[in-house]
Amino acid sequence: MEPINTQKQYQDYVDKKSPNSPILKNCLNSFWVGGLICTIGQFVMEICKYRGLDTDVSSTITSIILIFLSAFLTGLNLFNKIGKFAGAGSLVPITGFANSIVSPAMEYKSEGYVMGVGAKMFTVAGPVLVYGISTSILVGIIYLIFNTQSITLV
Numbered sequence: 001m002e003p004i005n006t007q008k009q010y011q012d013y014v015d016k017k018s019p020n021s022p023i024l025k026n027c028l029n030s031f032w033v034g035g036l037i038c039t040i041g042q043f044v045m046e047i048c049k050y051r052g053l054d055t056d057v058s059s060t061i062t063s064i065i066l067i068f069l070s071a072f073l074t075g076l077n078l079f080n081k082i083g084k085f086a087g088a089g090s091l092v093p094i095t096g097f098a099n100s101i102v103s104p105a106m107e108y109k110s111e112g113y114v115m116g117v118g119a120k121m122f123t124v125a126g127p128v129l130v131y132g133i134s135t136s137i138l139v140g141i142i143y144l145i146f147n148t149q150s151i152t153l154v
Contacts, residue, residue, distance in 0.1 A: 033089035038093065048061050048062065066093070071102045
């Protein structure tokens with residue numbers, strides 16, 4: 001093999017050695033798996049409503065069930081296979097958030113429950129939780145200030 005001398009030769013070499021990504025197939029897989037997850041969630045919610053629960057309680061139960069299923073499938077090492085197949089279709093809904101908490105907890109289990117599971121469980125989800133909770137507190141304080149001054153925001 002002769003040495004690569006120019007940027008064009010290098011790019012030609014990279015193009016020849018790297019496989020093409022099947023973008024359309026990946027998008028379709030992401031779309032239908034994400035849609036399937038949302039359909040399962042909607043099905044659970046409709047069952048809850050049919051049983052006489054109001055919308056808020058039904059939404060909470062649906063979220064809990066989807067989080068449980070995601071954590072359970074992560075524990076069985078099936079969610080990672082689904083994620084590899086579906087990409088963002090499985091990672092964007094609430095199931096991806098549950099997976100991002102359970103995966104590091106399982107990985108660092110051997111280091112103990114405090115320094116392993118407890119410390120590593122929120123490595124990915126920690127910043128999301130910190131900024132989400134901080135923002136909700138800030139918005140709550142602003143709402144409280146405006147609400148006590150008889151200024152309507154909505």
